[in-house]
Amino acid sequence: MRQHRPPFLSPARLARGVALAALWMGAGAAALAQGAAPKPGDPQPPDVDPLALQSAPEAPAAAAPGSRFFVEGAVGRASQRHGLGDDTVSRLSLDFSRSFRLGEGWRARLSNRLDVTDPRAVGAESRTLNSLREAYVAWTPGDGQLLLEAGRINLRHGPAYGDNPTDFFGTGALRSPITVEPLQRRENRQGTVMLRGQWALGTHTLALAAAPKLDDRPDRSAFSLDLGSTNASSRLLGTWGTRWSERVNTQLLVLGERGQSPRLGANATALLGDAVVAYGEWSRGRGPSLATRLLGTGAEVRRDRIAAGVTLALPAKVSLTLEASRNGFGLTESERRAVQALGPVAFGNALLAAQARQEPFGRDAFTLYLTQNGLVWRSLDLIALVRQNTTDDSRLVWVELRHKGAGFDAALQWQHLSGAAFTEFGYPPVRSQVQGVVTWYF
Amino acid sequence: MAAAPALLPLAVVAAPDPQALLAASDAIRNPQQPFRVTVTLSEFERGQQVDTSTLQSFARTLDASGQFATLLRFVAPARDAGKLMLKAGNDLWFYDPGTQSSVRISPQQRLMGQASNGDVVTVNFARDYTATLVAEETTTDGERKPRASRKLALTAATDGAAYGSIELWIDAETSAPIKARFLSESGRLLKTAFWRRFQRQLGAERPTETVIIDGLNPAAVTLVRFSDFAARNLPTGWFQRDHLPRFQPD
Numbered sequence: 001m002r003q004h005r006p007p008f009l010s011p012a013r014l015a016r017g018v019a020l021a022a023l024w025m026g027a028g029a030a031a032l033a034q035g036a037a038p039k040p041g042d043p044q045p046p047d048v049d050p051l052a053l054q055s056a057p058e059a060p061a062a063a064a065p066g067s068r069f070f071v072e073g074a075v076g077r078a079s080q081r082h083g084l085g086d087d088t089v090s091r092l093s094l095d096f097s098r099s100f101r102l103g104e105g106w107r108a109r110l111s112n113r114l115d116v117t118d119p120r121a122v123g124a125e126s127r128t129l130n131s132l133r134e135a136y137v138a139w140t141p142g143d144g145q146l147l148l149e150a151g152r153i154n155l156r157h158g159p160a161y162g163d164n165p166t167d168f169f170g171t172g173a174l175r176s177p178i179t180v181e182p183l184q185r186r187e188n189r190q191g192t193v194m195l196r197g198q199w200a201l202g203t204h205t206l207a208l209a210a211a212p213k214l215d216d217r218p219d220r221s222a223f224s225l226d227l228g229s230t231n232a233s234s235r236l237l238g239t240w241g242t243r244w245s246e247r248v249n250t251q252l253l254v255l256g257e258r259g260q261s262p263r264l265g266a267n268a269t270a271l272l273g274d275a276v277v278a279y280g281e282w283s284r285g286r287g288p289s290l291a292t293r294l295l296g297t298g299a300e301v302r303r304d305r306i307a308a309g310v311t312l313a314l315p316a317k318v319s320l321t322l323e324a325s326r327n328g329f330g331l332t333e334s335e336r337r338a339v340q341a342l343g344p345v346a347f348g349n350a351l352l353a354a355q356a357r358q359e360p361f362g363r364d365a366f367t368l369y370l371t372q373n374g375l376v377w378r379s380l381d382l383i384a385l386v387r388q389n390t391t392d393d394s395r396l397v398w399v400e401l402r403h404k405g406a407g408f409d410a411a412l413q414w415q416h417l418s419g420a421a422f423t424e425f426g427y428p429p430v431r432s433q434v435q436g437v438v439t440w441y442f
Numbered sequence: 443m444a445a446a447p448a449l450l451p452l453a454v455v456a457a458p459d460p461q462a463l464l465a466a467s468d469a470i471r472n473p474q475q476p477f478r479v480t481v482t483l484s485e486f487e488r489g490q491q492v493d494t495s496t497l498q499s500f501a502r503t504l505d506a507s508g509q510f511a512t513l514l515r516f517v518a519p520a521r522d523a524g525k526l527m528l529k530a531g532n533d534l535w536f537y538d539p540g541t542q543s544s545v546r547i548s549p550q551q552r553l554m555g556q557a558s559n560g561d562v563v564t565v566n567f568a569r570d571y572t573a574t575l576v577a578e579e580t581t582t583d584g585e586r587k588p589r590a591s592r593k594l595a596l597t598a599a600t601d602g603a604a605y606g607s608i609e610l611w612i613d614a615e616t617s618a619p620i621k622a623r624f625l626s627e628s629g630r631l632l633k634t635a636f637w638r639r640f641q642r643q644l645g646a647e648r649p650t651e652t653v654i655i656d657g658l659n660p661a662a663v664t665l666v667r668f669s670d671f672a673a674r675n676l677p678t679g680w681f682q683r684d685h686l687p688r689f690q691p692d
Contacts, residue, residue: 144677
């Protein structure tokens with residue numbers, strides 16, 4: 001009989017979590033203080049007159065502003081489930097972005113990423129996967145109030161971290177899921193081919209984006225434009241952004257899609273104090289839920305998706321984000337058991353379908369996202385992510401330590417997925433993984 | 443014989459208006475028209491240079507109230523190239539072109555990064571602080587020279603004030619900024635700044651270097667150098683969250 005585990009947010013777990021966080025922050029602050037203060041017996045540094053300091057001559061900028069190029073290599077070890085044993089994982093990535101000025105008021109942007117992974121990404125036809133993220137031309141008349149763009153544009157909306165209900169163009173956009181970290185995942189998104197206009201009207205911004213249907217199905221071949229993932233249907237997105245005050249911003253969105261009911265969305269951010277930012281997203285639409293797609297009933301339902309959270313600025317350069325989300329189209333516990341009864345292949349396809357749509361798998365989830373700059377020493381940063389599917393009680397933990405050197409980053413990443421066999425984080429083959437990542441910037 | 447001139451009454455020396463002095467000091471640090479300036483930050487720990495970053499700062503006032511807005515674009519190091527930070531009072535946003543994410547940040551989060559040192563210069567104090575003249579005294583400037591100065595006590599007057607209070611010394615004749623101590627709401631010293639290396643830029647003698655000493659760790663010093671001052675056409679629409687992904691001034 002399966003032992004009942006307490007819900008993630010039980011008072012006992014919350015208290016332990018707060019105590020651990022307090023101990024850890026105190027240790028971090030103490031380490032900082034120790035690092036800053038001279039220790040007994042240390043030779044005293046000569047008094048340094050700050051007004052006598054002179055900076056070294058500037059090196060010329062290596063690249064034009066608006067351009068970025070880096071090469072990234074990763075190697076690690078994965079511990080797998082289902083009797084697959086341990087495996088070595090590796091990756092090489094080339095990432096390029098550049099904005100070009102074509103003339104007065106005209107500019108272009110090109111952004112591309114090439115990943116070579118071993119083993120190959122799930123669903124990919126080869127170990128090589130190229131993602132043309134952006135390729136578009138833009139025009140702005142002199143006063144800067146109007147902007148017109150045409151081409152492949154990575155249009156993303158929503159302030160949340162773990163789930164973005166208002167990210168209407170996110171479906172199918174993630175071609176190369178090399179990481180589970182939500183912000184790093186956004187770096188690998190493919191844009192959608194569209195024609196877009198944006199008007200700035202005082203404290204309001206209006207935008208209209210028209211994305212045509214260009215292909216029917218995704219193409220996971222190495223150098224495909226994969227238009228079937230991003231432009232599988234004709235869509236029209238209207239956005240109205242408002243700056244109500246220095247502390248409150250909102251966006252309203254309406255998405256029309258051929259053959260579908262319109263979808264409504266709204267998001268907001270608010271500054272609640274010197275150290276607290278709150279945010280929320282909501283969308284409503286009608287369509288088949290994940291369960292009805294998988295179980296083949298075809299029934300359409302009208303459901304909401306919601307995500308809300310707060311980001312706290314804490315001592316020792318710590319930022320902590322706590323977020324709760326509900327996906328009305330995600331699997332309830334009973335629906336999960338029904339999909340489980342279809343067998344492991346169907347369950348795996350369910351996970352892939354949710355990942356392709358960039359929607360949460362379960363009905364409810366909780367996300368904790370923490371960053372700390374200057375952990376122990378100034379060039380060492382910490383990122384920690386905990387993602388809990390509170391419907392099936394499975395969990396993902398991801399931690400990164402990143403050292404920022406001169407022209408390169410070196411990072412150590414660890415992730416662990418836990419849960420019962422047929423759960424969001426209990427089913428994927430990789431149970432845990434450690435990898436080192438080095439990034440060279442040019 | 444000409445009549446003896448009447449004794450003229452002594453000229454009444456009006457007490458200087460502290461708020462006007464503060465505004466005059468702001469005008470020396472910041473050109474009154476929209477402008478761009480390159481900001482180079484060199485960080486030192488115990489006398490050793492440990493890091494360098496370069497930003498481009500685009501600044502202007504947004505409306506008749508004089509609210510000052512700054513858009514910082516990171517140029518170097520390469521890992522940060524293209525990132526943006528927008529500040530318009532408490533409307534603070536960080537944009538990463540890699541993730542296409544515009545993230546609202548709190549004033550405390552902003553103070554965690556070097557960008558907060560980058561705009562110690564390009565921020566206008568007169569709108570966000572109330573000034574009081576507390577002393578006329580001789581003080582030492584950033585080039586270790588004695589200067590006749592006026593000491594102003596600035597207290598936060600709006601939500602947009604990043605610091606609880608500021609002690610500001612300005613030149614007694616020109617109102618040029620000499621040095622300042624930035625304090626938190628609890629009175630804790632956060633940083634000390636010295637303005638120096640005045641050069642003629644955009645129609646006035648302006649400081650082109652600021653020495654910022656961390657109040658919590660005096661061994662941590664940042665040299666902020668300003669170069670390439672240029673008047674620019676900066677539409678107000680650029681200083682909004684929705685425009686950040688499309689910002690391209692070149």
